[in-house]
Amino acid sequence: MESASTMRPASARSLGASTFQGTGRVRFVQVAAGRGGRATARRSGPVAVVAEDRPVIIGLAADSGCGKSTFMRRVTGVFGGTPTPPSGGNPDSNTLLSEMTTVICLDDYHCLDRYGRKEKNVTALAPEAQNFDLMAEQVQAIRDGKAIQKPIYNHVSGLLDPPEEITPPKIYVIEGLHPFYDERVRDLLDFSIYLDVSDEVKFAWKIQRDMAERGHSLESIKASIEARKPDFNAYIDPQKQYADMVIEVLPTQLIPDDQEKKILRVRLIQKEGNKNFDPLYLFDEGSTISWIPCGRKLTCSFPGIKFFYGPDTYFDEEVSVLEMDGQFDKLEELIYVESHLSSTSAKFYGEITQQMLKNSGFPGSTNGTGLFQTIVGLKIREVYERISQKEVLPVS
Amino acid sequence: MESASTMRPASARSLGASTFQGTGRVRFVQVAAGRGGRATARRSGPVAVVAEDRPVIIGLAADSGCGKSTFMRRVTGVFGGTPTPPSGGNPDSNTLLSEMTTVICLDDYHCLDRYGRKEKNVTALAPEAQNFDLMAEQVQAIRDGKAIQKPIYNHVSGLLDPPEEITPPKIYVIEGLHPFYDERVRDLLDFSIYLDVSDEVKFAWKIQRDMAERGHSLESIKASIEARKPDFNAYIDPQKQYADMVIEVLPTQLIPDDQEKKILRVRLIQKEGNKNFDPLYLFDEGSTISWIPCGRKLTCSFPGIKFFYGPDTYFDEEVSVLEMDGQFDKLEELIYVESHLSSTSAKFYGEITQQMLKNSGFPGSTNGTGLFQTIVGLKIREVYERISQKEVLPVS
Numbered sequence: 001m002e003s004a005s006t007m008r009p010a011s012a013r014s015l016g017a018s019t020f021q022g023t024g025r026v027r028f029v030q031v032a033a034g035r036g037g038r039a040t041a042r043r044s045g046p047v048a049v050v051a052e053d054r055p056v057i058i059g060l061a062a063d064s065g066c067g068k069s070t071f072m073r074r075v076t077g078v079f080g081g082t083p084t085p086p087s088g089g090n091p092d093s094n095t096l097l098s099e100m101t102t103v104i105c106l107d108d109y110h111c112l113d114r115y116g117r118k119e120k121n122v123t124a125l126a127p128e129a130q131n132f133d134l135m136a137e138q139v140q141a142i143r144d145g146k147a148i149q150k151p152i153y154n155h156v157s158g159l160l161d162p163p164e165e166i167t168p169p170k171i172y173v174i175e176g177l178h179p180f181y182d183e184r185v186r187d188l189l190d191f192s193i194y195l196d197v198s199d200e201v202k203f204a205w206k207i208q209r210d211m212a213e214r215g216h217s218l219e220s221i222k223a224s225i226e227a228r229k230p231d232f233n234a235y236i237d238p239q240k241q242y243a244d245m246v247i248e249v250l251p252t253q254l255i256p257d258d259q260e261k262k263i264l265r266v267r268l269i270q271k272e273g274n275k276n277f278d279p280l281y282l283f284d285e286g287s288t289i290s291w292i293p294c295g296r297k298l299t300c301s302f303p304g305i306k307f308f309y310g311p312d313t314y315f316d317e318e319v320s321v322l323e324m325d326g327q328f329d330k331l332e333e334l335i336y337v338e339s340h341l342s343s344t345s346a347k348f349y350g351e352i353t354q355q356m357l358k359n360s361g362f363p364g365s366t367n368g369t370g371l372f373q374t375i376v377g378l379k380i381r382e383v384y385e386r387i388s389q390k391e392v393l394p395v396s
Numbered sequence: 397m398e399s400a401s402t403m404r405p406a407s408a409r410s411l412g413a414s415t416f417q418g419t420g421r422v423r424f425v426q427v428a429a430g431r432g433g434r435a436t437a438r439r440s441g442p443v444a445v446v447a448e449d450r451p452v453i454i455g456l457a458a459d460s461g462c463g464k465s466t467f468m469r470r471v472t473g474v475f476g477g478t479p480t481p482p483s484g485g486n487p488d489s490n491t492l493l494s495e496m497t498t499v500i501c502l503d504d505y506h507c508l509d510r511y512g513r514k515e516k517n518v519t520a521l522a523p524e525a526q527n528f529d530l531m532a533e534q535v536q537a538i539r540d541g542k543a544i545q546k547p548i549y550n551h552v553s554g555l556l557d558p559p560e561e562i563t564p565p566k567i568y569v570i571e572g573l574h575p576f577y578d579e580r581v582r583d584l585l586d587f588s589i590y591l592d593v594s595d596e597v598k599f600a601w602k603i604q605r606d607m608a609e610r611g612h613s614l615e616s617i618k619a620s621i622e623a624r625k626p627d628f629n630a631y632i633d634p635q636k637q638y639a640d641m642v643i644e645v646l647p648t649q650l651i652p653d654d655q656e657k658k659i660l661r662v663r664l665i666q667k668e669g670n671k672n673f674d675p676l677y678l679f680d681e682g683s684t685i686s687w688i689p690c691g692r693k694l695t696c697s698f699p700g701i702k703f704f705y706g707p708d709t710y711f712d713e714e715v716s717v718l719e720m721d722g723q724f725d726k727l728e729e730l731i732y733v734e735s736h737l738s739s740t741s742a743k744f745y746g747e748i749t750q751q752m753l754k755n756s757g758f759p760g761s762t763n764g765t766g767l768f769q770t771i772v773g774l775k776i777r778e779v780y781e782r783i784s785q786k787e788v789l790p791v792s
Contacts (some may be wrong), residue, residue, distance in 0.1 A: 031613035157624060205638075283679045283680075283685075283687075283693070284679070284687065284689065284693075284736060285690045285693060285737075286691045286692025286693040287687060287688055287690070287691040287692075287693070287694070288687070288688035288691055289685060289686065289687050289688075290681065290685065290686045291679075291683060291684070291685050292683055292685075292706075293680065293683045294683070295682045295683040295684055295706065295707050296681070296682025296707050297680075297681060297682040297683070298682075298683070311690065311691050311692050312690075340636075340679075393539075
């Protein structure tokens with residue numbers, strides 16, 4: 001116990017578990033700070049102290065055309081190396097391998113190919129088109145350290161090709177439409193992410209890609225989105241309740257009646273209570289904050305950048321939300337923002353900025369999608385380290 | 397110059413004057429931090445390095461009935477001791493002495509007593525009722541280290557009593573209706589404060605005091621406020637443009653259509669660029685922030701507490717505004733808030749809380765008036781230390 005007069009301002013940041021005595025003089029006991037200098041009473045740091053020598057299983061759910069592959073390139077970039085398809089195998093394999101990670105696409109577990117779906121009149125979103133028994137069995141096998149013969153769905157031909165062998169990696173990422181649909185698969189995941197792009201933004205992206213780049217008509221794009229909606233709402237969307245983190249992509253609120261949908265408001269919804277990671281926060285954990293960093297020390301061009309952070313509930317569960325509206329147009333803005341985020345799982349100050357710069361050619365590099373995807377990559381590294389009790393060196 | 401990978405999170409707080417080179421790797425130069433750990437490009441810390449051995453002159457402007465005496469008790473409390481009237485002098489003296497401070501009331505410079513004002517049909521607010529020549533001459537004399545024979549306005553009799561001798565103190569505070577009205581007096585001030593209570597709150601306070609405690613009627617209170625208004629608006633209110641700090645007291649915005657006016661929204665408007673003090677800030681200097689500290693780590697009763705901080709302009713001058721809406725109902729809330737304020741001029745962590753506790757019987761102790769008055773006291777200490785280059789030990 002220290003008297004107030006010997007406390008230095010530097011120790012004044014966090015006060016979660018202080019107790020007070022006396023009235024004329026303030027005395028308090030400060031609980032030892034957890035990871036990243038936080039002092040909290042709720043959490044006492046990593047719980048998994050017994051190392052588990054097994055692949056860590058990560059699930060990423062998102063609709064097609066929502067930037068899953070960019071997301072995966074950001075995540076694997078945190079671990080270094082360039083992800084490549086299995087060498088000498090099927091050139092249409094959906095799998096990407098790097099030294100530490102293997103990313104597989106759950107479309108490979110289609111039990112109906114393009115013609116079978118047409119025949120039975122079901123979409124690729126329907127559970128009837130997926131082989132969940134095999135998916136559960138093979139994810140369990142990988143988790144148990146066993147190699148699998150995973151089917152390949154050929155996106156070019158629309159047919160099921162002969163399987164490829166997948167050996168257990170350090171980090172196994174299953175990405176696709178149904179990673180949390182089947183309870184058996186869901187229960188095998190150490191960390192789960194849902195990329196939730198709002199209809200307005202999805203529509204603007206599809207127009208950009210399918211109309212500008214592929215010559216589709218506006219009507220056909222609208223029709224294809226509408227046709228997907230019933231099954232999407234029935235089978236894909238409800239999975240977000242199971243995610244540890246949801247990245248919501250919405251139109252900006254900084255420009256009234258914005259029609260362009262180029263500036264995005266992106267929300268990172270972080271579930272509380274997963275022992276494998278700590279949610280990140282802005283300034284003061286657990287309070288409610290809005291922050292416009294652009295001002296005297298940092299100048300930004302129109303429409304600026306606005307952050308929000310605060311506790312909330314999501315499907316009746318306790319979450320912390322971090323929101324970024326607007327986009328970075330100068331490097332200073334990105335590193336300034338990084339400097340005010342806490343519990344990011346970065347290993348050194350500037351790591352987020354460094355990752356963003358390295359991948360600056362990827363879509364979303366100047367807004368919250370790129371920022372939060374990069375942070376998710378760091379969180380996955382933290383999850384791996386907590387479970388394996390092995391340190392991953394940062395890459396440059 | 398350090399490479400990003402060797403920077404530690406602890407150094408990540410402030411980034412004002414960083415420069416960047418390269419793209420794949422972040423390199424930057426960090427300018428040495430100023431007072432209190434801030435790193436800014438704009439200010440380079442205290443400028444007055446040559447000690448001035450003279451009384452420091454402080455001005456406090458406020459209407460009567462707005463809590464000037466409570467304010468002064470909070471300010472002098474920072475320097476310790478109990479302020480007392482000059483011993484053996486006029487029992488109706490308005491002066492308060494303590495070891496370091498002398499507080500005089502500018503009503504003593506009335507050139508017209510109650511009867512003279514009645515005869516000439518001027519109010520106590522009118523410049524014609526003040527002897528500004530003598531005020532300027534005597535403040536200058538004190539600043540020059542000379543004793544003065546200051547008149548006494550007797551508030552009981554309404555007459556001018558024989559003068560009292562005032563010797564130069566370390567800190568000389570002139571409080572009253574016109575401390576910044578006369579340019580000669582204004583130019584002698586090292587630090588100036590205006591207490592700006594909104595009409596709605598003033599009215600609620602007067603009802604409390606004059607109706608509940610003194611038995612006046614609601615109509616007479618309204619009439620007396622209305623009668624004062626023209627002269628107040630003409631002669632008192634415009635002085636706030638000259639203040640280094642304005643404390644604005646407004647009704648709460650936390651309770652829609654609040655009628656009670658017991659919960660207050662208090663704004664501390666801090667002028668930028670006075671070399672004798674640094675404005676305090678919340679979380680991130682120069683940005684715009686709203687903060688509801690009540691959440692996961694801190695629980696508060698209805699209607700809670702809300703802070704705002706941001707740059708603004710005030711009478712065309714650059715200011716920083718810190719606002720507190722709501723009130724503290726537990727000690728934890730006060731010390732939690734203190735822990736997130738920076739550049740407060742406190743000498744140890746907890747000093748604001750300690751001062752607030754010591755004076756917890758004073759009006760406004762649970763809201764922004766008490767908090768900001770206490771902070772003004774600490775700023776006055778900082779002004780004194782910068783000018784005199786002498787250290788003042790904190791009192792307990």
